[in-house]
Amino acid sequence: MSPSAKTFTTKQGQYLAFIHLYTKLHRRPPAEADIREYFRVSPPSVHQMVLTLERVGLIKRQQRTARSIEVLVDPKCLPELI
Numbered sequence: 001m002s003p004s005a006k007t008f009t010t011k012q013g014q015y016l017a018f019i020h021l022y023t024k025l026h027r028r029p030p031a032e033a034d035i036r037e038y039f040r041v042s043p044p045s046v047h048q049m050v051l052t053l054e055r056v057g058l059i060k061r062q063q064r065t066a067r068s069i070e071v072l073v074d075p076k077c078l079p080e081l082i
Helices: 010-026 032-039 043-055
Strands: none
Touching: 010 032, 010 043, 032 043
16 A cells, blocks of 8 residues: 555644645754644654654654654645644
8 A cells, every 4th residue: 555545543644744844844854843842742742653653654764863754645645734
């Protein structure tokens, strides 16, 4: 199944939409701190979501490289960011 065809939860969709939009606006992926500030959640919550998104194949990251999140879902499939 391609990443674009995979389903994701509403919450995961919001994280994916944020990562995509942030990357588009800033020309680099967000740090986990940027995600934490936007969603107003704890650092462990953000980290766990990033790990989950990577595990299910919705994003990929380069290990030991900051700001290396890449969304693998077609942007047309992402929800509107709330």
